[in-house]
Amino acid sequence: MVQKTTELVANWETLQRIFIRPEDEASRRALVKYMEQILFGLHEFLRKHVGITREASLEELSERFKESRISGHPQKKLADVIKGIIENIAPHAVNVASPYFIGHMTSAIPFFMVHLHTITAALNQNVVKIETSKVVSIIERQVLAKLHRLIYANSGAFYEAHIQSPESTFGGFLHDGTLANLTAMWVARNRCFKPKEGFRGIEAEGIAAAQKVYGVDRSVILVSGLAHYSLRKAGGVLGIGNENVIRVASGRRNRMDPESLETVIRNLKAENPRTQILAVVAIAGATETGTVDPLDAIADVCARETLHFHVDAAWGGPTLLSDKYRGLLKGIDRADSVTIDGHKQFYMPMGCGMVFFRDPGIMDLIAYHAAYINRPGSVDLGIRSLEGSRPAASLVLGSALEIMGTRGYALLIEHGIETARAFADEIDRRPLFELVTPPELNILTYRICPEAIRQRWADAGATERARLIRQVNDLNIAVQRIQRETGNSFVSRTTLNHLDEKVVVLRAVIMNPMTHMGILREILDEQEKIYRGLAVSDA
Amino acid sequence: MVQKTTELVANWETLQRIFIRPEDEASRRALVKYMEQILFGLHEFLRKHVGITREASLEELSERFKESRISGHPQKKLADVIKGIIENIAPHAVNVASPYFIGHMTSAIPFFMVHLHTITAALNQNVVKIETSKVVSIIERQVLAKLHRLIYANSGAFYEAHIQSPESTFGGFLHDGTLANLTAMWVARNRCFKPKEGFRGIEAEGIAAAQKVYGVDRSVILVSGLAHYSLRKAGGVLGIGNENVIRVASGRRNRMDPESLETVIRNLKAENPRTQILAVVAIAGATETGTVDPLDAIADVCARETLHFHVDAAWGGPTLLSDKYRGLLKGIDRADSVTIDGHKQFYMPMGCGMVFFRDPGIMDLIAYHAAYINRPGSVDLGIRSLEGSRPAASLVLGSALEIMGTRGYALLIEHGIETARAFADEIDRRPLFELVTPPELNILTYRICPEAIRQRWADAGATERARLIRQVNDLNIAVQRIQRETGNSFVSRTTLNHLDEKVVVLRAVIMNPMTHMGILREILDEQEKIYRGLAVSDA
Structure with a gap:
């Protein structure tokens, strides 16, 4: 104006x-x-x-x-x-761009991302339909194919056949990983209750009718112990009930134990043979610990039991770009569906989630048409999508891939993993701290656990032990809060099961390439200082 | 690089x-x-x-x-x-910024929107939680309150009490109107199957259990005849089945007929008293015709029957900003929930949907918590939201409201409505065209219907009539396609029930303030020219 x-x-x-x-x-x-x-x-x-x-x-x-x-x-x-x-x-x-901000999965982004983000507004395409996006819809299909190939590595001929075919859908862009996971569970649900003689499918007739026709009393989703809360939400939204999203116990290393998975499946069947498992969800880069479930072993179980296997790789997915570390995600190509977030380790601005399906025909299970757009047979991307109108996030990611190459992204991923390992060593070296979960990718958790308390711990009875645990938890909550409020640096906190106790831990996510060991040492120094201040004021 | x-x-x-x-x-x-x-x-x-x-x-x-x-x-x-x-x-x-692009709900946006959009990436806040957004979450609450007040006009004291209270939620930002409608239906579903003695609620236990406990055989949603397809999708996603999203017949003016609504309700109950109506959905600015359902009369029915009343005002909502035309949405303040899109008549870049609830406590029905964020009692906006991570679209809208004022937006709204009316007059004046749905807001539909065919029509028997209708439909499809492919201007097409026939219509959406009557006349001229070309090549 x-x-x-x-x-x-x-x-x-x-x-x-x-x-x-x-x-x-x-x-x-x-x-x-x-x-x-x-x-x-x-x-x-x-x-x-x-x-x-x-x-x-x-x-x-x-x-x-x-x-x-x-x-x-x-x-x-x-x-x-x-x-x-x-x-x-x-x-x-x-x-969040500060290298001292290491508490969440948000960090600095390359400056070119701001330019690319601006382009999406300047063009203002709506990729729900060809009529408001034309070539941009075609580019989106290409970007989806590129990531599908990164995950599944099918043949060139496979991609040539499907990449621009309106009948095929490799996946979709969504606003975030929560919606990507929801989409995967939506497809998995519909896959179990397909149309058949006298039944028009769960999407048309609903769950109650579907379960009746298929002779099912209960539908469940089995998830990793450290599964993201979006999976519980998906259970609630999709009408199966979030209590039917069942966590499989984690082993000592915070990873899903394939034997526990088999036990859960066996017990569910024994309890009621009319229980339908809609999907098994493993995680590749758990939000809290960065851990990766044993994907190959879980894929084996799913193959044996013919279950939909979903991998929530919202965080860990881009690790596939690093030749050095892609082995950490071994088995991901056996997943029926995979979630990856663009605004996490693709360093895009908020918000870009993506979901991929091995079978390029499976998203037909969630197809919707309308008279004015998404007409059957059209190339409109809105046909198979939870969302309607949406911007061309694919243009940002597609351009970023051209600017960075796999090698550019790999360097960032490798820096994160290797810095996290060095940070873990530093934590181990300092007597005030205890490393709780070592980094598998680039996330670790630790806590302040003073020597004096550790010694008392060893000899304590149950009541005293519980008191000490509370004391250590409160201490970590206080230090994290003071550090956050002071405003020079930030680590987050969460609560984990550790040695059979609920313990409060400090959580570090190393994704900003400007975060180096000097900064991490400063952050630990500050925590030590805050701790000493508290100890004095307690005295 | x-x-x-x-x-x-x-x-x-x-x-x-x-x-x-x-x-x-x-x-x-x-x-x-x-x-x-x-x-x-x-x-x-x-x-x-x-x-x-x-x-x-x-x-x-x-x-x-x-x-x-x-x-x-x-x-x-x-x-x-x-x-x-x-x-x-x-x-x-x-x-889409061309004033000749009048086919969809996407148009030019004010240039300052590109700057505001760029700011969201430069700041890159994640409003799922305070720890990655802080004041921006507080601003989002304020922007939601401003729009809530625009719709519901409660007292100043009401807003003072709720605006920044973590216990209250006026609504939410989502990626688009589809997700906003889904959120509204999710809440409405859960409202009908709340926790009670021996039942932990539908969100926890699922639909099958909920319907059993409540003695319900079938759950349905009743929608306007011209309801957006996202509502069918919501029925599918939420597990009630999209066939249970039932269209209430429109009257002659393409608006929901309150008497038909009552008949549908009566018939459903007569058919099976164990049928639960989750919600009644009216539309304020139908995608295809821009029509507004009689909100007040529908609100009366919903009040009598104690039904959740949702208004999909994705398109029409901002009409409330115009003192001159806000009366067109009379009764919207009686809705339990309302959808409004930011990327439509708030002229924001893609994608911004919003949903509002009259009762600031009702979103508790969809609350989710996690150990590391969204802890109970926190101010984290992610607690009551379909989505997880997301950008600060509220910062864009909040700033735009400051730059435009209600008066600035009102001028745009008024231009659209008044230009659409003048366009309808122009269509009426030209013998080749027939106005099919006159503009109630700023959308109208019309078709090419040559004089010669109209005359034959009048005297035709059923078979000949059907043939003529097909011919006219094909003609309109051809003209629209050629115009679109020529690439100088664009109107969209859809299929409507008109005089008991399925007719293909051309659809114009007048939202770009640079679109004036001169341009609209050029667009009609081009259509006439294309038509004459076709007529010659047919001969």
């Missing part, structure tokens, strides 16, 4: 102007300058004035955002909005 | 560089220049060289995108990617 007076007024002339890219040099320069502020001003401000976030309580911040009326007339010009975001909002957001 | 040689190589040094905003002036200037190309180069190229899209068949384009291997080493630099997108991809994408 190019408005000179302080009182802003919405009128038709200024409105029209904001829909045209301005012709005169001055306006163009202004627009480019705003972009420059977004590209550089934001990060410079954060680097100079803020660490991870400013120390301001949520309660305090909440008070500032309580106006619930939309202003009648314009309140701000774009320039003021950008200034406001840089100076007043960004400092109280979270600087 | 600042690489001078023609052979691009991924190495650690260049990789690290792409994660830092460059310090030296030359690199900074390069990055800004790329943004300039994205902002202006793209649109200038399209304006000069392309209309809606280039004439190239999908088959031809498909041949160019068949490589399914990811290159090992980098193939392109960012500059080349951008150049390639401008010169080779954009011309074969769809120029």
Whole structure:
């Protein structure tokens, strides 16, 4: 809104102007300058004035955002909005790009990603249908094929035949991994209750009818002990009930134990032979520990029992790009479906989930048509998709693959894994800390566990032991909170089963290539300092 | 990748560089220049060289995108990617920003939206949790409250109490309207099968168990005759079966008839008293015709029968911003839930759906927790959401509301409605055309229906009539296709029930403020010309 007076007024002339890219040099320069502020001003401000976030309580911040009326007339010009975001909002957001931010699966992204993200808005294609995307839908099919080939490595002829065939679907882009997992479970559910003589399929008639026709009393999904909570949610959404999403006990290394899986299957059948297992879900890069389930052994069980095998590789999937470490995901090519997130280890901006299916015909089980789009036989990507309208995230990923190559991504993946290993060694070296789960990929968990408590632990009876565990848990909660609120660095926390106890652990995710051992040592130093401060104030 | 040689190589040094905003002036200037190309180069190229899209068949384009291997080493630099997108991809994408593109609910967006969209990537917050978004989650709550207030207009005290209370949820942001509708139906389903003595609720135990406990044989959703296909999909996903999403017959004006609704309810009960109606869904701005169901009258029925009342206002919702036309949505404040899309009449980039609930406590029915995020009592927005990780679309909408004000948006809405009315008059004036559904909001449908055929129609017997209808349908399909493929302008087509026949209609959506009557007359002229060409070649 190019408005000179302080009182802003919405009128038709200024409105029209904001829909045209301005012709005169001055306006163009202004627009480019705003972009420059977004590209550089934001990060410079954060680097100079803020660490991870400013120390301001949520309660305090909440008070500032309580106006619930939309202003009648314009309140701000774009320039003021950008200034406001840089100076007043960004400092109280979270600087996830900081190499000191190692607590979650969000980090710095390569700067070219911001450009690619901008292109999706500038083009504003809607890939639900060809009529609002044309070649971009074709590119999306290509990008899906590239990742399908990365996972499944079928023959060139296979991809040649399916890549641009409207009858084939390698998978789909979704907003995130939760929806990708949901899509996989949706297909797996429908696969178990297909149409047959006198039954139009579960999608048409619903679960109650499906179970009746198929003689099933209960439908369940078996998941890894460290499965993402989206799988429970999928059970709830899909109508089978989240209590029927059953966790298979993890072994000592936080990985699904194939023998336990077999036992669970045996027990379910013994309990009620009219139980239908819709899918078995393994995880490749558990959210909390980064661990990878033994995919090959689980695939064996699924093959024997003819069960849909899904791998949630939302985090770990891109490890396949590294020749050095792709072996960690051995067996993933035997999965019926795989989830991978673009906004995680493909370093894309939020939000990009993807799901892939080995069989390019299986997504027909969830096909929907309408009179004005997605007509049968069309190339419209919206036919087989949980979502409707959506942007061309595939254009971002496709371009990123061209800019990075597998080798570029591999270097990032390898840095993460190797730095996490070095970090684990450093934790092991420091007496105050205990490494709880060593890194299999680039995630590890540890905790503060003072020598004195460890010694008492050894001799303690059950009651005393429980008290000590609570004490250590509270200590870790306190240190994590103080470090987070201080705002210079950030590790997250979660609760794990460790040596048969529920223990609070600190969790580090090493994905930012700017995070090096010097920084990790500083983070541990700060935690030691916070701990000593607490110990003194306790005394 | 600042690489001078023609052979691009991924190495650690260049990789690290792409994660830092460059310090030296030359690199900074390069990055800004790329943004300039994205902002202006793209649109200038399209304006000069392309209309809606280039004439190239999908088959031809498909041949160019068949490589399914990811290159090992980098193939392109960012500059080349951008150049390639401008010169080779954009011309074969769809120029949805053209004022001649009036076929779908996608149009030009104000240029500031591209900047705001870029900010979301530059900040890259993940609003699933406070720890990766902090103040941005608080802003999202505020933006939701502003729209809730626009719909429901509760008291200031009501909003003051709920706006920042972690126990309250006004609704949620989702990737699109399909997911928003799914969320509404998910809540409505769970509302009918709440936990009670000896039953832990449908979300935990599933539909089969729920229906048994509640003595229900069949669960259904009743929807408007022109309901979006996402509602059928929601029925399929949620496990009730898409055949149990029942369309209530439309009256002559393509609107749900409240009496028909009552008849359907009566008949369902008579057929089997153990039928549970989960929700009644009305539409405010039907995808195909832009019609608005009689919300007040439907609300009356729902109140009498104690049924969940959902309004799919994905398209029409922002009409509430216009004092002049908000009356068209009278009764929307009586809905239990409402869907509105940001990427439609809020003119945001793809993809932004939203759902709102009258009762700020009702989303507890779909709450999920995990050990590492979304802990009970936290402010994490991911607790009550179909999705997990997602970007801060709310920051875009919140800023846009500040830049536009209700008045700015109202001007756009009013332009659309009034131009559509003038367009309808123009269609009425031209003898070759027949207006099929007059615009209630800013969408209308019409068809080519030559005088000669109309005359034969009047006297025709059933067989001849059917033949004539087919002929007219084929004619409209042909004209629409030729116009689309020629690539200068675009209207879409769909099939409607009209005078008890299935007729193919041309569909115009007037949302681009640059679309004026001169352009609309040109589009009709072109259709007349195409028609005459066809008539000659038929002769």
